[in-house]
Amino acid sequence: MSEETLYKLRVRYRKQGRLRYLGHLEVAHTWDRAVRRAGLPFAVTQGFSPHMRIAFSSALPVGTASDSEWVDVVLRDYVPAPAALDALARSMPEDLGPLEARYVDVRASALTAFITRADYRVRLEPASGALDAAAVSRALEAVVSAGGIIYLRGRKERSMDVRRTLTGFRATDASSGGVEVLLETHLDNDGALRPEILIAALDRALAPRADDEPIVSSGIQSWRNFGRVAIERIGQYGEGPEGDMTDPAGHASIDIL
Amino acid sequence: MGAVYEDRFADIEPLLSRVEKPTRYLDHEWGALASAEARYRVCLIYPDVYEVGLPNQGLQILYRVLNREGGISCERGYVPWVDMADAMRGAGVPLLSLEGAAPVASFDLVGFHIPHEMAATNYLEALDLAGIPLLASERGEDDPIVVAGGPSVYNPEPIAPFFDAFLIGEGEESIVEVARTHERLRDAGASRDEVLRGLAQVPGTYVPSLYEVEYGPDTTRWGATVPRAGEDVPEVVLKRVVDDFGATDPVPQTVVPFAQLVHDRLSVEVLRGCARGCRFCQAGITYRPVRERSADQVVSAVCRGLERTGYDEVSLTSLSTTDHSACAEILGRLNRRLADTGVQVSIPSQRLDSFGVRMAEAVAGEKKGGLTFAPEAGSQRMRDIINKNVTEEDLDRAVTAAIEAGWRRCKLYFMMGLPGETDEDIVAIARLADHVLELARSVAGKGQRGAISVSISVAVFIPKAWTPFQWCAQLDDAEVKRRQQLLLHSVRNRAVRVHYHDADTSLIEAVLSRGGRDLAPVILGAWRRGQRFDAWTEQFDLARWEAAAKEAAIDLRAVAHEEFDHAARLPWDHVTPGVLKGFLEREWKRALSGVTTADCTRESCTGCGICPALGTGNHLAGERS
Numbered sequence: 095m096s097e098e099t100l101y102k103l104r105v106r107y108r109k110q111g112r113l114r115y116l117g118h119l120e121v122a123h124t125w126d127r128a129v130r131r132a133g134l135p136f137a138v139t140q141g142f143s144p145h146m147r148i149a150f151s152s153a154l155p156v157g158t159a160s161d162s163e164w165v166d167v168v169l170r171d172y173v174p175a176p177a178a179l180d181a182l183a184r185s186m187p188e189d190l191g192p193l194e195a196r197y198v199d200v201r202a203s204a205l206t207a208f209i210t211r212a213d214y215r216v217r218l219e220p221a222s223g224a225l226d227a228a229a230v231s232r233a234l235e236a237v238v239s240a241g242g243i244i245y246l247r248g249r250k251e252r253s254m255d256v257r258r259t260l261t262g263f264r265a266t267d268a269s270s271g272g273v274e275v276l277l278e279t280h281l282d283n284d285g286a287l288r289p290e291i292l293i294a295a296l297d298r299a300l301a302p303r304a305d306d307e308p309i310v311s312s313g314i315q316s317w318r319n320f321g322r323v324a325i326e327r328i329g330q331y332g333e334g335p336e337g338d339m340t341d342p343a344g345h346a347s348i349d350i351l
Numbered sequence: 352m353g354a355v356y357e358d359r360f361a362d363i364e365p366l367l368s369r370v371e372k373p374t375r376y377l378d379h380e381w382g383a384l385a386s387a388e389a390r391y392r393v394c395l396i397y398p399d400v401y402e403v404g405l406p407n408q409g410l411q412i413l414y415r416v417l418n419r420e421g422g423i424s425c426e427r428g429y430v431p432w433v434d435m436a437d438a439m440r441g442a443g444v445p446l447l448s449l450e451g452a453a454p455v456a457s458f459d460l461v462g463f464h465i466p467h468e469m470a471a472t473n474y475l476e477a478l479d480l481a482g483i484p485l486l487a488s489e490r491g492e493d494d495p496i497v498v499a500g501g502p503s504v505y506n507p508e509p510i511a512p513f514f515d516a517f518l519i520g521e522g523e524e525s526i527v528e529v530a531r532t533h534e535r536l537r538d539a540g541a542s543r544d545e546v547l548r549g550l551a552q553v554p555g556t557y558v559p560s561l562y563e564v565e566y567g568p569d570t571t572r573w574g575a576t577v578p579r580a581g582e583d584v585p586e587v588v589l590k591r592v593v594d595d596f597g598a599t600d601p602v603p604q605t606v607v608p609f610a611q612l613v614h615d616r617l618s619v620e621v622l623r624g625c626a627r628g629c630r631f632c633q634a635g636i637t638y639r640p641v642r643e644r645s646a647d648q649v650v651s652a653v654c655r656g657l658e659r660t661g662y663d664e665v666s667l668t669s670l671s672t673t674d675h676s677a678c679a680e681i682l683g684r685l686n687r688r689l690a691d692t693g694v695q696v697s698i699p700s701q702r703l704d705s706f707g708v709r710m711a712e713a714v715a716g717e718k719k720g721g722l723t724f725a726p727e728a729g730s731q732r733m734r735d736i737i738n739k740n741v742t743e744e745d746l747d748r749a750v751t752a753a754i755e756a757g758w759r760r761c762k763l764y765f766m767m768g769l770p771g772e773t774d775e776d777i778v779a780i781a782r783l784a785d786h787v788l789e790l791a792r793s794v795a796g797k798g799q800r801g802a803i804s805v806s807i808s809v810a811v812f813i814p815k816a817w818t819p820f821q822w823c824a825q826l827d828d829a830e831v832k833r834r835q836q837l838l839l840h841s842v843r844n845r846a847v848r849v850h851y852h853d854a855d856t857s858l859i860e861a862v863l864s865r866g867g868r869d870l871a872p873v874i875l876g877a878w879r880r881g882q883r884f885d886a887w888t889e890q891f892d893l894a895r896w897e898a899a900a901k902e903a904a905i906d907l908r909a910v911a912h913e914e915f916d917h918a919a920r921l922p923w924d925h926v927t928p929g930v931l932k933g934f935l936e937r938e939w940k941r942a943l944s945g946v947t948t949a950d951c952t953r954e955s956c957t958g959c960g961i962c963p964a965l966g967t968g969n970h971l972a973g974e975r976s
Binding site: 115119123129130131138144157186187312 | 368374663
């Protein structure tokens, strides 16, 4: 089958509510089934074990919400994008529902290669008393100036390079008594910022202890200073053909800071 | 005050960070039913973790049947894994249903599936987490009615004190009647006792509190169960059965999980019942009569089910799918319909002959994993005793056909500890495994010899209620261990891999299969000592069971290892799948003399008595080959 007869449908979808606790593979698996339920004419790979031609933007950590996850589905036949979006919306659990769909060039680079920027909004609620944005900013500055965050993945010690991956942040006091932190991050083949690990480092920096346990790589952390932490990915962008920052569907980026 | 039906997801959400596989506790899967508004609420619980319970077809059927009823909402529950259960206890969160995240104790009816005997401690674990008194006798007016049903209800006595009622037989026939009867009585302001007496009037319902156990010279040591004086309840509760199987929904499955499960696929039940008559097999008696769906119904159900669920695999389920009279036609039509869709069709087990291999070939496509056969015994003498109507020539033909078709891995299932077994029969298992390996290697030819692998899995025979072997003793666990060693040392070829079942687990399974009501304190005692998830090898601890038995003054080995007098009334005589005791007795005598009995779907009626007792019969879609 020649590539000219194929169509690449690019879909933005959400990961909200309880379903933010799904792992990346579970999301991928659910998408595969939803595309089948939607009756879309999906293309399959050639070879011994044919499977659906579907590709996702980089994994969202377990527990993190998002309204800007992306998936490419390769179709054998052209289905008008609004009709495809409707069919998918009827076939997906609401909390993983599609938000927009449009065709991109079938040779367009993969989402994981295209996306180099991710923005996050983190809402921190205090465990007790109050949090204030100034203290959070100072603690974050300290984390950033340390350069790397050491954490454990299994038994192996890893380091997350904050200086390279965190391109900007801003903390503001929220009316509820908590603090909202906006994060602008850079990602590439050498790594990405994982907000939950940054927040775990912030948690320790806010009230350092001698007997701190090492940070463990997990989408869902236990917190000391925070009663509740809600992390949301609010935008993913790449460099467009003219050097402009756009999301994978071509919309211009929004400056959050 | 009873528990309030309300969404408590926020209470378990903070715990998700501390447990493995949080997806187990999420719900909101595609196809989840249940409605927020309902006059009557049922929670159906599988006594194991989510990924084990979700694929269960019996519960899928009941879930669908109940949610189709106006005013009734049915939700699902599973037993939280030990990490989550401990976290919930620590945080004071009760067991919640999945759909509404509501306390299980707030439902009108709580129904447990009984998949096998080894789930006994998990009923207690779930009830305790739910905050429902463990013993039916201690439940009050505000507690839910707790019922149980499923394949393993044919000796309910060991777990009888934990349940208000048992639904015997095919639950889709009676669950709505049970729910409606309860709803009507509840709305009329009936007391708990009145409700239970009302439920006992629904055919197929066994209410243990209205019965008592008597002990006498005509019973075994473990007693016999009879109606309490003055109670208007049946002396023998007969199972319910679906007469028109073709009229039932062939695709009751609606929920498509997020997590990848072991049995993660569409299942279409193509036939129910098996009449091959293996004498150790409980399902072979309790699922009778044999009822097949038509080829048209199966093919259209598969296509519809795949569209609705988005699955890319479908399993045609039953006790013996290759026995379906239209098996070849169904597989041929499905292969044509599903060509180029990447959908995989599977059948759960293969008949031990070349027809079975041809059917396996029809679904395997290019992927040929392993092929599984169940000769069950190594010697022809022993296969005749158990009525496994298979010869070594059948096995040879099946293996030859499988290797010629391209399979390289073969797994053989056997049992040990069968009645009349000698050391020669154990050695015969090893001989047969060696023989299959040699045969497979020679058929595969040079260059492929190394690719051949044969493994054997040897279970311990457990005497089960309502089988021709129900009076038999289980082989002593020390002797089981000796015969396992004998087997290991008798296998000559190191390329044959040998797996065998744990003798300790088999002991408890036998105890729970053939004991009476006085085992309930032992189950309680084992659970109090920390026993749960007995079906998980790493969770099973015989020492806790032994300590509990000692405390209750029950000798576990006496329960498992004593033969029952054929004239005695047995602990399960009051709950029946409809089989005649005379038939079981006759089959036992034929077993002793090595005489086999034919399959009534292929030859004449064997007189098991089930069709007349249930007022139904075998319904085949065509001639069986």
